[in-house]
Amino acid sequence: MREVLKIFKIGGGILDDPDQLGRFLSELARVPGRTLLVHGGGKGASQMLQRLGLEPQLVQGRRITDAATLDIVTMFYAGKTNKQIVALLQQRGINALGLSGADGNSIRATKRPVQAIDYGFVGDLSEQSVNTALLHQLLQAGIMPVFCAITHDGQGQLLNTNADTIASALARALAGAYAVELHFCFEKDGVLADVHDEQSVLAQITPEVYHTLKASGAIAAGMVPKLDNAFAALAAGVEKVVIESALRINEPVKTVLCRS
Ligand SMILES: Nc1ncnc2c1ncn2[C@@H]1O[C@H](COP(=O)(O)OP(=O)(O)O)[C@@H](O)[C@H]1O
Numbered sequence: 001m002r003e004v005l006k007i008f009k010i011g012g013g014i015l016d017d018p019d020q021l022g023r024f025l026s027e028l029a030r031v032p033g034r035t036l037l038v039h040g041g042g043k044g045a046s047q048m049l050q051r052l053g054l055e056p057q058l059v060q061g062r063r064i065t066d067a068a069t070l071d072i073v074t075m076f077y078a079g080k081t082n083k084q085i086v087a088l089l090q091q092r093g094i095n096a097l098g099l100s101g102a103d104g105n106s107i108r109a110t111k112r113p114v115q116a117i118d119y120g121f122v123g124d125l126s127e128q129s130v131n132t133a134l135l136h137q138l139l140q141a142g143i144m145p146v147f148c149a150i151t152h153d154g155q156g157q158l159l160n161t162n163a164d165t166i167a168s169a170l171a172r173a174l175a176g177a178y179a180v181e182l183h184f185c186f187e188k189d190g191v192l193a194d195v196h197d198e199q200s201v202l203a204q205i206t207p208e209v210y211h212t213l214k215a216s217g218a219i220a221a222g223m224v225p226k227l228d229n230a231f232a233a234l235a236a237g238v239e240k241v242v243i244e245s246a247l248r249i250n251e252p253v254k255t256v257l258c259r260s
């Protein structure tokens with residue numbers, strides 16, 4: 001029987017609030033078995049860019065990343081945010097190891113080709129992107145890998161890659177060796193049937209229900225790429241995909257994705 005691996009992803013909303021981040025990491029430290037964390041930080045990066053006089057540009061949730069933006073997001077994601085999270089996990093007795101995709105050649109990406117939009121230094125992932133052998137060694141050594149949203153192309157170029165996409169790619173790549181559970185954690189209790197009603201959490205969601213709610217506009221904004229990544233992971237052999245509150249990962253309230 002394959003060992004269970006739980007992959008958690010946290011996004012900008014939670015990372016922005018030191019109290020909520022600390023509470024999430026305390027809950028994460030209580031999760032039994034092998035775990036891996038992926039973090040974003042898009043909200044904080046946009047604030048940092050503005051403070052430095054650059055205007056953040058996002059198209060369908062993806063950041064247009066010119067050279068100056070890449071410098072700043074690398075400092076912010078792979079530096080400040082990643083190292084702060086690792087330090088807080090160490091404080092909680094977890095031997096975490098912070099990684100960008102360049103470290104140990106753990107995630108190699110391809111610069112997104114210029115089509116209608118030039119996204120700049122943004123990396124796309126493929127089936128071959130993840131160094132599963134390295135991750136397996138780290139996990140078996142009892143280490144929790146902590147990934148930021150920076151990857152590399154193998155030619156010396158760093159690339160900015162959406163953190164939901166990284167979590168989904170890691171989950172798919174590791175699904176051969178582990179029974180992977182992929183947990184997208186954010187500030188709401190799950191996918192809401194009505195985004196204005198915090199109580200309207202859907203316990204389960206099928207691709208059909210997703211498409212209906214997306215077409216009606218009930219599921220919108222950042223939730224759309226998140227669910228696209230989430231359903232893609234489920235279709236590719238990931239055992240379980242969950243959308244849940246970062247503060248309630250050890251509680252039963254959540255949305256579980258169903259194949260049909
Ligand atoms: N039906 C829905 N249920 C829950 N959240 C939704 C829904 N529709 C839109 N959203 C929005 O999607 C956001 C989550 O996406 P995003 O901000 O990209 O996540 P993250 O915090 O992980 O970066 C929520 O904060 C919420 O405002």
Ligand SMILES: CC(=O)N[C@@H](CCC(=O)OP(=O)(O)O)C(=O)O
Pocket residue numbers: 010011012013039040041042043045061062063073122123149160161162163164
């Ligand atoms: C290419 C691209 O869009 N990269 C993202 C990476 C961070 C991220 O995904 O952060 P959240 O999970 O907090 O949204 C960005 O720079 O915003």
